[in-house]
Amino acid sequence: MQISFVGPLVCAGILLVGYYCRAPLIIGVIVSLAFGATALMTLSSLGGSSPLIYTFFAALLVTAVALRRQIWRDLGNVFGKIRAIWVLCSLMLYAIVGAWLFPRLFAGQISVFVQSPTRRGIVEASLAPVSGNITQTGYFVLGGLTTIALCVLLLHEDRIDAIRRGFFLWCGLHAGMGLLDLIGKHAGAGDILRPMRTASYAMLTEVTEGGFWRIAGAQSEASAFGGVSLVCLAFCYVYWRNTKSRLAQALSALLLVLLLLSTSSTAYVGLAILSIPVALSILHSFLSGRIEKGEILIIALLALAAVTALSIALYKEEFFAPFVHLIDSMVLNKASSASGQERLYWNIKSLQAFVDTSGLGVGIGSSRASSWPIAVASQLGLVGGLMMATLSFMVFRGMGSLKRYVDPETNTVVSSVRACALASVVSGSLAGGSSDPGMIFFIALAVISASRARARSERYAAKHDLPLGQPPFAARLLKAPEKLPPVGRATSTLEASRGA
Template sequence: MNIELLGFVTMVLGVAVLFAPIHRAFSIMVLSTLFGAAAAFSLSGLGGASVLVPSLFLVFYGLRLFMAFGEGPVLAAVAAPRAGFWLLLLTVYALATAVFFPRLLEGMAETMTVQRIAAGRSSISMVPLAPSTNNITQAVYALGGLICFAFTFAYLRRVGSLARLASLILVLGAANLAFALLDVVTYYSGAAYLFDYIRTANYALLTGAEKAGFKRISGTFPEASAFAGYTAVLFAFIASLWLDRVRSWTSGVLAGLLLVVLLLATSTTGLLALVAVILFLGLRSAHGSVGRKPVGRPVFLAGAVLGLPLLILLTIILMPEMVERIMEFLDEILFSKLDSQSGRERFMWNAVAYQAFLDTWGLGAGLGSARASSYLLVLLSNVGLLGTIIFFIFFGSILFSKAGPGGAGQDIDDKIARAAKAGLVAGLAEALVSGTVYDLGLMFYLLAGAVAAMHMPVSGVARALAPEASRTRDAAAMPSERASH
């Protein structure tokens, strides 16, 4: 096992939060998701597979919340008929497929999978279906997603407010912008090596690429598309806050700047996720603007719908050269994507994944056995039709969950939960475009746990456990934090 510097720092912070108020554990957990290319350590026994900083801190996060609340609130998070029940069901089924399917269906299909070779390097190859270390690593990530969801549910249900989550996402947005700027500055100044301390994962690092004359921003992530996907989630969350007039000045400035860096990342994945977010927020705002008490920003929405076509027309008439350059740029990052080597390679991944789905009679090859370039095909080729259906039931139960008693758009927690839903839409849209593995990242499960905590009623068991859990929490909290409650 090779421990990285950030891994040592993470372990020190993890031990420290065990003796700190629970709010510290939640804050660090959320902020750690920014380090998407930072390995805490690598496991030589699994071919050099990297354990990322957020995944390592998740252990301490769960342990700290368990010390405060016990198992009651955590089990309540996955009790039927809550959305967490479907995630629990999916995770148990996915773990079973990882153990049994590669053995029961061995050799019956060919799959694209990661082959780990010497010196910690890896490559993606088409091989006959067989058990591999990927079944283990993806099973651990799936279990981590469930744990993150359940403990986030437990924490936010006990705190009873999403205000801290909103503040942390705003901080994340600012930090993401700072790292994006540093990425560009260090690249052009020849100091890109400074990012070597936070890009330690055993991934293919495509951090020095250019497209259409622009440096493809990758920030703290291994490539521009991963950066764009994460940035799209932050943009969706913060833009939703701005539309609902939550910290309008801060959220408006951050949303605008995140939109700029998202476009400058020149990522097809990011642009398509951005389209999905705009459509989602636009439809939601249009629906909320109808009635006696309109919510959102109906004037801005109407101005955008009416003014955008006029702006495009004026640009075409007055600046035809700029239009030509924009079209060349869009052709390179969007329209010609399928004709590129990367596009053809990813199309082959999808074709192989779909064939694996067919060759296994719709059961899937087992979690971790197959890669694709679309999350839908990842689900079908790994956990089959049944697992895919369960996942979309889980996602739908989160997305269409009922608002709190304050009413849609009226209560501050409901507005933040609406923002979390926008982030989930962005995360899934990005994955559907170019997701290669089952794991959606801990940010996805943090947001899902937040929505579930605010939009589902407290069970009788949870109510009975609340006084004891509150006493435990208060004993661990600092005086200033107790006063805030």
């Protein structure tokens, strides 16, 4: 085991910021996601795995919640109010059992793609237990435990402000380090964030595509940076549309520019997919005659960009040649490239593994795919896939009809976090290699589930004309005291029997 010096230093800085914001653990888990290539240590016994710093904060959060004085009562409250936690625990148990059993049950019978233990890269090999079964399962279980721990904290006290601050700090750090990376490369300084990249991944940070520098920020490559930018953009955009926040508006604009300059095909395709509901929303507002200023601003900026591009093209026809070449190589012809063909073959082999195991799966961490849904099917099988689909539906549903029972700020934060999680699902569906949906998904599941549980309590209180925040059991006692056995009647009966 080799300890990294930069990793603990970054963790200390995040803890100081979280302590200043009066929520070091919640903010620490979220903000640490900005450092996607900074590891705490390298575990040589597990094939050189290097846990990123977010695992430290997640483990710290779970430990702190587990040491609470009334933890069993808090857990009973969570499991009693949030049905999604039962599905999550069942999925974690299935993932643990499957990661140990399936690679041994189908050993040597199936061909899969795995990380090479001797060199950096993905190789095709016969199914067998690998170190990824331990590490990937550990990350998955840690994410599930983080969901439970966050539900305990969010049900016990209203901490939605800490969630909001954490997400804005994460988006700001990610955008700031991306901007630094871009400026450093164009200034000739190269990869100025190299000291922060302590993970044992292959770092593709000083690469050009079509004459453009590929932005990596604090991530390991441009594709990862583009995926995170897409997720952060979803959060900031939804928050800006709901609150007209100048900070969210500025971050949205900066993240959009960085995303377009990232030269990431995942980011471009993901942006096109996420633009569909935005366009439909603007069209609905226009047809209903209730178009807002923000929507007018978006239409005006798009029109201005189109007119400007057309004017430049008429003045200097070859100006956009590098951009056209970039889009052509990174998006239009990506599937026919060597990398695209290789990733397509990964997905075909993963689907074949699902069929060859009769829908049981090969176990989490046993294979590598290039799409999150395909990875879920091949690793977790039909049973695990159904449970994952259930959790995904709960995230997709969001607050639903319960949003009227929470304050506007809570509803805005929950909607923004939900959009963030859905963007991460879109990004993972385009290039995700593991069945683990990622920490953002688990955080969003906790925020949405806990907010729905609190909203249900408020709905019950409003329905029965009780004080807001009153627990349902206590509410029933306050609403129908006549059903309780009167103390005086028992005493009178006892005295009457004695007299008789």
